[in-house]
Amino acid sequence: MQFTSKLPDLPTTIFTIMSRLAHKHNAINLSQGFPNFDPDPVLIDLVADAMKSGYNQYAPMQGTYTLREAISEKISSLYGHVYDPEYEITVTAGATQAIYTIISTFIHKDDEVIILKPAYDCYEPAINANKGIPVFVQLEGDDFKINWEVLKQKINAKTKMLIINTPHNPSGSVLGKDDMKKLAALLKGTNIILLSDEVYEHIVFDEQLHSSASKYPDLAERTFVCASFGKTFHVTGWKIGYCVAPKTLMHEFRKVHQFNVFCVDHPKQKALTTYLKSPKNYQSLNLFYQYKRDVFLQAMAGSRFKFTPSKGTFFQLMDYTNITNEADTIFAERLVKEVGVAAIPVSVFNMDNQDNKVLRFCFAKKDETLEQAAEILCKI
Structure with a gap:
């Protein structure tokens, strides 16, 4: 059959790519934005x-x-x-x-x-x-x-x-x-x-x-x-x-x-x-996730990553310029394969894939997951 694609140049979403890599390499998945704990x-x-x-x-x-x-x-x-x-x-x-x-x-x-x-x-x-x-x-x-x-x-x-x-x-x-x-x-x-x-x-x-x-x-x-x-x-x-x-x-x-x-x-x-x-089922959410953010950031304080605390969402950006100058897509892939932690390269969301050397980490995770990931990242 012949047909014309309405989205001929659409790549696979970065969330699918990074989650697939995390699964393949048994990495801690801080890429895709979903909790790994149970709801109420x-x-x-x-x-x-x-x-x-x-x-x-x-x-x-x-x-x-x-x-x-x-x-x-x-x-x-x-x-x-x-x-x-x-x-x-x-x-x-x-x-x-x-x-x-x-x-x-x-x-x-x-x-x-x-x-x-x-x-x-x-x-x-x-x-x-x-x-x-x-x-x-x-x-x-x-x-x-x-x-x-x-x-x-x-x-x-x-x-x-x-x-x-x-x-x-x-x-x-x-x-x-x-x-x-x-x-x-x-x-x-x-x-x-x-x-x-x-x-x-x-x-x-x-x-x-x-x-x-x-x-x-x-x-x-x-x-x-x-x-x-x-x-x-x-x-x-x-x-x-x-x-x-x-x-x-x-x-x-x-x-x-x-x-x-x-x-x-x-x-x-x-x-x-x-x-x-x-x-209270939604009004307490800010404090719940602020605690998660702070657990992650306190654990990352000894790392070579630089950061400004997130003001909202359950995502934290991390600047890695003290570690390497390689492209964020390359570093993110290497982080999964060699280190065992999955994050999202932010350049894929920017105009012209502008690369500011930052990765996005999801802290909507169990405390032990965040602490385990941070321990690994601090060794870089």
Whole structure:
């Protein structure tokens, strides 16, 4: 058969490559962003109870109303914005599905979508598959700040969407109040949709607060906010999340969503509805992961790696310029094969594969895993 690929030059994702290498060489896997510890047994029991209670058939396309209501209450209590559960919230098969569906819904041939680099690698292929044009702006400095003048210059009549991610993967940086206000001013008077990837919203450290786009009325009126129960509750394999947006935008989203996924796992929606009734189940997450970060950094203090503590997510960047000058992709591969620890080279997420000699390590692991990995890395 002959066919034309919609993504002819798409490489295998770096997460698959590094996890495969880690498995092959029996290395400690601090590359892919998933916990190696169990979720709360209470949540597991709630899913089992829902299954036993008969919630095993299709859920409503938009998600169960009770879960959408719980999501609305959570957002209102945290960010002061009320989303209508009926028309402005949709439960999705993870945040990645939400992001792909948003792009599929609104991006037409030759529409431009601005991506801030380094960026999670699901954005660009979704744009390309829908014949849009990715436009890149490189975040600058060790603190990964937006160059607002450069961003302003990238906006033109073809710009249909801007994607932000805060807390930010892979850098661990966060956008603050001033950033969000500048963003609102920049987009004012345009028809640009903001896609705000906030899957790590509850993982912000050192007493900082998450600046959700939902907090800012001028942004909320043009924004899809995407969130992940998998990241929040240590159940990445469940692939369940949600997105929120104004009614007119969500109406269009659901046209595509219903024929893409239709609906999401019913018993897990019932379980999450109950679990969300206890805010401590997500409000304590920042301290939980800050502890994990600090365990890892304290153990790495004697290494030759240089680092600035991550401000959010469950990722930590490590500068290895005191060790070698080789490319981060080469060093990451050698680290797996020769040392026995897997990390992610950050250059693959940058414009033109800009190599700043840093690797990304995931600290969403058991303490003993982090300490074992750090002991090995400190010997380099």
